[in-house]
Amino acid sequence: MKFIFASDSFKGSLSSAEICTLLGKAAREVFGEVECIGLPVADGGEGTVDAVLAAEQGERIMVQVHGPLMEEREAYYGWLDQDRAIMEMSAASGLPLVPGDLRDPRHTTSYGTGELILDALDRGIRDITIAIGGSATNDGGMGCLTALGVRFSDGSGNPLAGIGENLERVRDIDVSGLDPRIRDTKLTVMCDVTNPLCGDRGATRVYGPQKGGTPDVIEWLERGMQNYRDVILEKLGVDADTIPGSGAAGGLGAALSIFLRGEMRSGIDTVLDLIGFDGYLKGADLVITGEGRADAQSCCGKVMQGVGQRAKAAGIPVIGLCGSLGEGAEKLLDHGITRLLVTSEPGMPLEEAMRHAKELYYRSAVQMFQTERDMHGRS
Numbered sequence: 001m002k003f004i005f006a007s008d009s010f011k012g013s014l015s016s017a018e019i020c021t022l023l024g025k026a027a028r029e030v031f032g033e034v035e036c037i038g039l040p041v042a043d044g045g046e047g048t049v050d051a052v053l054a055a056e057q058g059e060r061i062m063v064q065v066h067g068p069l070m071e072e073r074e075a076y077y078g079w080l081d082q083d084r085a086i087m088e089m090s091a092a093s094g095l096p097l098v099p100g101d102l103r104d105p106r107h108t109t110s111y112g113t114g115e116l117i118l119d120a121l122d123r124g125i126r127d128i129t130i131a132i133g134g135s136a137t138n139d140g141g142m143g144c145l146t147a148l149g150v151r152f153s154d155g156s157g158n159p160l161a162g163i164g165e166n167l168e169r170v171r172d173i174d175v176s177g178l179d180p181r182i183r184d185t186k187l188t189v190m191c192d193v194t195n196p197l198c199g200d201r202g203a204t205r206v207y208g209p210q211k212g213g214t215p216d217v218i219e220w221l222e223r224g225m226q227n228y229r230d231v232i233l234e235k236l237g238v239d240a241d242t243i244p245g246s247g248a249a250g251g252l253g254a255a256l257s258i259f260l261r262g263e264m265r266s267g268i269d270t271v272l273d274l275i276g277f278d279g280y281l282k283g284a285d286l287v288i289t290g291e292g293r294a295d296a297q298s299c300c301g302k303v304m305q306g307v308g309q310r311a312k313a314a315g316i317p318v319i320g321l322c323g324s325l326g327e328g329a330e331k332l333l334d335h336g337i338t339r340l341l342v343t344s345e346p347g348m349p350l351e352e353a354m355r356h357a358k359e360l361y362y363r364s365a366v367q368m369f370q371t372e373r374d375m376h377g378r379s
Helices: 016-031 048-056 111-122 142-147 164-169 180-184 203-207 215-236 248-258 267-274 277-281 303-313 329-334 350-355 357-376
Strands: 002-005 035-038 059-066 072-079 084-088 127-131 151-153 172-174 186-190 263-265 286-289 318-322 339-342
Touching (some): 002 016, 016 035, 016 357, 048 072, 072 111, 084 111, 111 127, 164 215, 172 215, 186 248, 186 267, 203 215, 215 248, 263 267, 286 303, 303 329, 318 357
Parallel strands (some): 002 286
Antiparallel strands (some): 072 084, 151 172
């Protein structure tokens, strides 16, 4: 028998790799010697680099960068092989890197993300995948582009730092200094939102408040972002608002797709392709996936949906073993998941469930495999 394990982490309690280990132990307790393939996965959010590195046996590359407030800090990305790297913009420009009392999208920058890309280019990497969730920024990606050689200037020709408050001052964009190695680099952008750069569904109004923007600041930054959009259209001939996902990560989506010719892709589909998931499915009898809490959002580009759809296409049943189920979780049954199970006990407080996550998960996994054995006569 052959089992494939591809579960998201249970945030705050179990990593994807730990879950693979627990499933392998439980499967062998019930079935004896069986083939168990554990594939740590993530959907493009926090933990994506670590999951892909674990699956691909890649290497962490530590880099000195400038954080969201231009402070010096250390960040890392994943080196998969001679040509490929994977990174998270949040490692250098993420919201958790900014203390709560200093969060203000006028002052944060994506400059450090550009430094991560630059380091990969220096190492000869020409296939870069970048996850852009969890940003602290609303700079339209100006900071990232500045690190890579693009020059933004005001009406007097003075250079502008890549921060949100300078969006309204942009009058000219000079791309002649953009690192020429970008032309020979394949850039894949992991993005599961379709927000445009500007407007009611745009980067500023939707995501700015969670980055510390007050209502007055949000409206001021929105006007700045509209100016930035208009200058891009004038200088480069591209309307950023027509690009789905251009508003992701405070407008970094627009910068990566327009200036660096990045291709927007679903996070989980990108991860599954990076680790060669479809190849592992060959000859498999059962796939186990899951996440900490499954609900209707689990069908919006998340791990369980992606794994379920791939396995369904291959004709392989999938069990979703989750910490708990919320409203709409049953919709996963339309995406290849054949059964949904939970590890937490009825009425158990969340804190207790998280504290005992390992033993609850292992016990539930053993019970799940015992049921599989009894239902299908597997041995």
